Amino acid sequence: MNEIGGYDIEDLEAGMSAIYAKPITEADILSFAAASGDNNAVHIDEEFARTTPFKGRVAHGMLTASVISAALAGHLPGPGTVYLGQTLRFKAPVRPDDTVHATVTVKELRPEKSQVVMSTVCTVGGKVVIDGEAVVMVTSRARRLAECAAHTDPAAIVSQSSEAL
Amino acid sequence: MNEIGGYDIEDLEAGMSAIYAKPITEADILSFAAASGDNNAVHIDEEFARTTPFKGRVAHGMLTASVISAALAGHLPGPGTVYLGQTLRFKAPVRPDDTVHATVTVKELRPEKSQVVMSTVCTVGGKVVIDGEAVVMVTSRARRLAECAAHTDPAAIVSQSSEAL
Numbered sequence: 001m002n003e004i005g006g007y008d009i010e011d012l013e014a015g016m017s018a019i020y021a022k023p024i025t026e027a028d029i030l031s032f033a034a035a036s037g038d039n040n041a042v043h044i045d046e047e048f049a050r051t052t053p054f055k056g057r058v059a060h061g062m063l064t065a066s067v068i069s070a071a072l073a074g075h076l077p078g079p080g081t082v083y084l085g086q087t088l089r090f091k092a093p094v095r096p097d098d099t100v101h102a103t104v105t106v107k108e109l110r111p112e113k114s115q116v117v118m119s120t121v122c123t124v125g126g127k128v129v130i131d132g133e134a135v136v137m138v139t140s141r142a143r144r145l146a147e148c149a150a151h152t153d154p155a156a157i158v159s160q161s162s163e164a165l
Numbered sequence: 166m167n168e169i170g171g172y173d174i175e176d177l178e179a180g181m182s183a184i185y186a187k188p189i190t191e192a193d194i195l196s197f198a199a200a201s202g203d204n205n206a207v208h209i210d211e212e213f214a215r216t217t218p219f220k221g222r223v224a225h226g227m228l229t230a231s232v233i234s235a236a237l238a239g240h241l242p243g244p245g246t247v248y249l250g251q252t253l254r255f256k257a258p259v260r261p262d263d264t265v266h267a268t269v270t271v272k273e274l275r276p277e278k279s280q281v282v283m284s285t286v287c288t289v290g291g292k293v294v295i296d297g298e299a300v301v302m303v304t305s306r307a308r309r310l311a312e313c314a315a316h317t318d319p320a321a322i323v324s325q326s327s328e329a330l
Contacts, residue, residue: 004206020202028200035193035200036231037185040238041169061248062231066201069227073205083226086253 002139006078009114009140017105018076022067024059026096032063058093064100064130068120071102072134077116080139084115087132098124107133114140167304171243174279174305182270183241187232189224191261197228223258229265229295233285236267237299242281245304249280252297263289272298279305 002008033039038060041048049057065088073081094100101123108117114137122130167173198204203225206213214222230253238246259265266288273282279302287295 022202031196031200032231035196035228036235037187038231038235038238040244060231060234061251062227062234063200065251066197066203066225066227066231069225070201070203073203079205083255085255086226086230086251088251088253090248090250 002080002141002144004079006080006139007076008144009109009111009116009138010142012077012106012109012116012138014106014109016076017103018071019101019103020067020071020075021099021101022070023097023099024063024067024094028063029057029059029096032060032066036060036062038062054093057096059096059098061088061090061130064090064094064122067100067102067122068104068130068132068134071104072118072120072136076104076106076118077136077138082137083134084137085135086120087134089131090129091131092124092127092129094122094124094129100124100129104134111140114138114143167245167306167309169244171245171304172241173309174274174276174281174303175307177242177271177274177281177303179271179274181241182268183236184266184268185232185236185240186264186266187235188262188264189228189232189259193228194222194224194261197225197231201225201227203227219258222261224261224263226253226255226295229255229259229287232265232267232287233269233295233297233299236269237283237285237301241269241271241283242301242303247302248299249302250300251285252299254296255294256296257289257292257294259287259289259294265289265294269299276305279303279308 029043042052043060046057103121105119107119116136118134120132120134194208207217208225211222268286270284272284281301283299285297285299
């Protein structure tokens with residue numbers, strides 16, 4: 001683990017998994033609308049939303065997707081994770097007061113770049129509402145040790161500087 | 166255009182583009198943290214964030230990405246758009262009070278499915294912070310007319326029902 005409670009690349013292996021669950025409340029939808037600037041009536045206006053194929057208000061897809069980001073940053077790999085990429089397939093609508101379960105699973109390790117490919121799936125009541133993949137960069141114990149050595153051993157600093165040239 | 170001001174598939178052609186700009190304020194970041202459940206210190210705690218490689222607080226990647234969603238839903242194709250998928254590559258951090266410009270451009274039309282592939286790029290001060298692609302479903306004038314005909318012409322209803330079997 002790193003000093004802020006996240007997993008280092010050396011701690012991770014394929015198949016490790018975490019779930020983070022969050023209810024999407026009406027207040028969350030309104031906060032998200034304000035923060036994103038997406039005030040589309042299908043998210044805000046129940047009367048209008050009833051006339052659409054959704055038959056009622058739905059959460060913004062990106063709000064549901066943000067539960068994935070919370071699972072990655074808060075749980076696995078956890079604090080210290082840097083988001084590099086995400087694919088999202090929106091499979092079904094999420095309604096106010098649905099609880100979204102985001103399951104994130106280590107799929108592939110790229111230790112030479114401290115990168116991890118994670119499968120990322122959101123479900124509501126067992127039904128998949130989003131699936132996709134994330135690519136994240138995580139901390140590395142080996143790199144921390146190398147940096148520490150470089151700061152205390154002048155020879156290591158010289159060797160590191162030459163590499164950078 | 167459809168009845169709520171969005172583009173029908175018949176109105177769109179490759180190369181059409183729209184820009185939506187939104188400042189990401191500190192208040193937006195706090196609202197997004199609450200709505201998503203992602204309270205990672207690098208977004209919230211300036212003192213901690215200064216010790217990270219970012220050297221200060223950064224907006225959640227998914228908050229910046231949500232400006233793309235606002236551009237699609239509010240501008241092009243506009244109201245009536247249904248989000249089917251999105252790819253995101255996070256290229257550079259966004260800081261509180263940066264203004265994010267989301268540019269969405271029609272890349273490919275799939276009229277048989279009323280789907281459109283859009284290129285989606287976010288910039289801050291001209292620098293790309295996110296790039297990627299969205300797949301959306303849009304309304305169709307031809308489909309509206311067919312549905313209208315089906316409701317008024319009993320023969321059309323029969324023919325449509327047979328097709329559904």
